[in-house]
Amino acid sequence: MHLMAHAHTAREKTRLMREAERVCASAGEQFTPLRRQVFDLLIAEHAPAKAYDLLAKLGGEAKPPTIYRTLEFLMKLGLVHRIESLNAFVACEVGACDRSTIFLICDTCGRAEEFDAGHALVDLGEAAARDGFQIKRTMIEATGLCAACKKAA
Amino acid sequence: MHLMAHAHTAREKTRLMREAERVCASAGEQFTPLRRQVFDLLIAEHAPAKAYDLLAKLGGEAKPPTIYRTLEFLMKLGLVHRIESLNAFVACEVGACDRSTIFLICDTCGRAEEFDAGHALVDLGEAAARDGFQIKRTMIEATGLCAACKKAA
DNA sequence: CATAATATGGTACAAGATAACGTTGCTGCG
């Protein structure tokens, strides 16, 4: 084991889990033990988690399709996001999440902070529309130095 | 062979190649035959190209490190960009390109249009800074329907 | 209960990427 450090308090984890149950139920989907376990692993992480790392934490028995299927399901409900530039996954911190997300990824500590960019997304959509392009989904991933790491340096 | 269709006119290809030579020279780097060939393949593509597809077009003799090294070099000079959500690469259409790029990717035809979003990037940087996060590099990849495909539908 | 739909298990492999090391060829210098 390494340093114990959780991204969320026990209270907040419970809240996220409750919220996930609610989202699942209202989508008419099942929040099965496997899905619960994977989601639980994700909210316990500090940083974006790799599929194969999650797989290992499932006990070493599980095979790749298991974790990919489960992550796909959780993403479909907006409970989990994929960070393309890292080939990794994070639990969504705000229950009912829009499909278009913004992540600020710290190069130093590796954490990914979900972010609300105000008008940036709207502006992008409008600018693209003026060009005749109709945006369905936007992925924004910015890397840099987070507040905590800047302070530490 | 499939449909012949090039993203650029011969004149424009020449311009891009000249520009690449210039960028290379001014960076004190060599624009070798291999690098030239890979860049040429990229500007002949309609859509983002996969590393292994490019590799195959090098004659079938080349091995993976060859193409990845070459792409890495071209990206270092800003002549090529990686599209994270596709694991693919595109030639930069504007010679001296900023590191932070925006792509509009058409779900229908697969083409990726490099884009200038006006203030969207600045706004994002400022919003992040208010949060204490200092952005170094931003990736924006939007998917949707391009003007040509919208017209065709 | 029967049956369909959903969820999970598992094999095998495809696709994407890199580490490590060897080879070549050039450039500069004693």
Added chain:
DNA sequence: CGCAGCAACGTTATCTTGTACCATATTATG
């Protein structure tokens, strides 16, 4: 010349990431 130093490229092997496909189990529903 002879060789050190370096950049580019070649080669092998391996690692990581992801999926197609089939089997089985579980759950919802007529």
